[in-house]
Amino acid sequence: xxxxxxxxxxxxxxxxxxxxxxxxxxxxxxxxxxxxxxxxxxxxxxxxxxxxxxxxxxxxxxxxxxxxxxxxxxxxxxxxxxxxxxxxxxxxxxxxxxxxxxxxxxxxxxxxxxxxxxxxxxxxxx
Numbered sequence: 012x013x014x015x016x017x018x019x020x021x022x023x024x025x026x027x028x029x030x031x032x033x034x035x036x037x038x039x040x041x042x043x044x045x046x047x048x049x050x051x052x053x054x055x056x057x058x059x060x061x062x063x064x065x066x067x068x069x070x071x072x073x074x075x076x077x078x079x080x081x082x083x084x085x086x087x088x089x090x091x092x093x094x095x096x097x098x099x100x101x102x103x104x105x106x107x108x109x110x111x112x113x114x115x116x117x118x119x120x121x122x123x124x125x126x127x128x129x130x131x132x133x134x135x136x137x
Contacts, residue, residue, distance in 0.1 A: 015101045022101055025079045033079055037105035041076045049075075060084055069094050073109030088112035 015022050018036045025033065034042045049057065053075045059068050060081060069087040077099060087094030088108045095112035103111065 017101065017104055022082070025104070026082070028079060030078060037076070041105050041107075044074075044076050045078075056086075057081075067096070070108070073107065073112065075108050077103045077106055077108065079104060090114045 017025055020028075020036070025036075028036075030045055034045045037045075050072075052070070053072050056068060056070050056072060056075065057080070059066070064084050067085045067087060069089070071089045073088060081099045082101060082104075084099050086097050086099060086108065088097055088111065089095075090112045091114050097108065097111045
């Protein structure tokens with residue numbers, strides 16, 4: 012199995028980086044968000060993760076950038092209806108939490124309903 016490397020650095024090296032050093036490895040949009048600092052709700056979530064990383068943490072902060080100290084934690088991200096369980100993996104670094112909690116369901120159409128025309132009621136036998 013291939014060993015993980017993010018921008019040429021191993022997982023252990025990334026864990027040792029400060030937030031400022033890590034921000035130099037990610038995209039400019041995420042770097043700017045980290046430079047501005049974390050809002051109160053994101054700071055609270057980070058403190059909870061630091062206290063107990065094995066616990067399942069729930070949050071509404073979909074715009075939070077995933078940083079190295081969040082690796083391996085389980086986070087419930089609110090999608091507007093329920094909390095979607097996300098296990099933070101190494102490939103998620105630098106992305107936002109909301110990218111992994113989809114807000115819309117996939118449309119699955121069934122047979123035509125009441126009031127449908129004759130031609131739209133045709134369903135092939137296959």
